[in-house]
Amino acid sequence: MPDVFVNYRSGDGDQAAATIEEALTHRFGTDRIYRASKSIAPGEPFDSDLIRGVRRSGVLLALIGPGWAEHPALGKDSDWVSREIQEAFLCDIRVIPVLIGRRTERPVRDDLPRPLRKLADCQSLRYDDRNKEYDLKQLGDWLARLVPELAEADRESAQASESGSGTHNTARDVRGPSVQTGTFSGGVVHIGPSKRSVRMGDGGNYVEGDNSGGIRQTFHRDPGQEDDGR
Known part of the structure; x- marks a missing residue:
């Protein structure tokens, strides 16, 4: 079932809708993102499919372009953009206005048809090409925070976990300078001919002196453990 329903008006947000749907599909999976032109199968009654898609979603993204609030169809019973948003409100589904472009403003409550005025009170996000x-x-980060099912399916989070966030390196029997910069655990910097060793920060060492005898230092420390520098 879809977790995100992309609501948009042709001619005012269809390009942004396609881009957003593609990006979210790549991140969370194709079955979790609903966009009418992609999600409704040929021959399927679109009216019942649209309503069912909204009701089964966790979030509706209302894409709002520059001319969205002034469109003559807005608020009419025949307007599917309005009907989808109203259905989301009736079903207590979170609605996120997505403002398209740099200059698009959030709709003003008094400028909206009465059934849609709640939209003006919803915190918005922005999409600028x-x-x-x-x-x-x-947008993807917020959806992952708001919808637990999306967080579980988040491919970016999985890739980040696999790559890890630490730096792992080993310097052994160094002749000459050895420098590691950035965030690390178990660091060593060796410069110059004098004989002096100074501890720097969390797990780091600064060493001056003749290193011909060899320096052995492992740039790795599990969180919560003390450095084991040798």
Whole structure:
């Protein structure tokens, strides 16, 4: 079942809808993102499929372009953009306005048809094609926080866990300088001819002196454990 329903108006948000749906599908899986032109099978009655798609979703993204609030169909019974948003409100489904472009403003409550005025009170996100990578990541991150099923399916989170966040390195029998920078556990810096060793920060060492006898230091420490520098 879909977790995210992409609500948009043709001619005012369809390009953004396709881009957003593609990015979210890549991150969370194709079955979790509903966009009408992709999700409704040929020959399927679209009206019942749309309502069912909204009711089974955890979040509805209401894509709002520059001319969205002024569209003459907005609020009419025949307007599916309005009907999908109203259905989400009736079913107590979270609605997130997504403002398309840099200059699109959040709709003003008094400018909206009465059944849609609640939309003006919903916190919004922004999607700007010129800031696409950042905006899509922000949108995906928020959805993963708000919908537990999406967090479990989040491929970006899984990739980050696999790659790890620590630095692992080993320096043995060093002749000459050895420098490691950034966030690390178990670091060593060796410079110059004098004989002096100074501990630097969390697990780091600064060593000056003749290192011809060899320096053995492991740049790895499990959280909560003391350094074992040799």
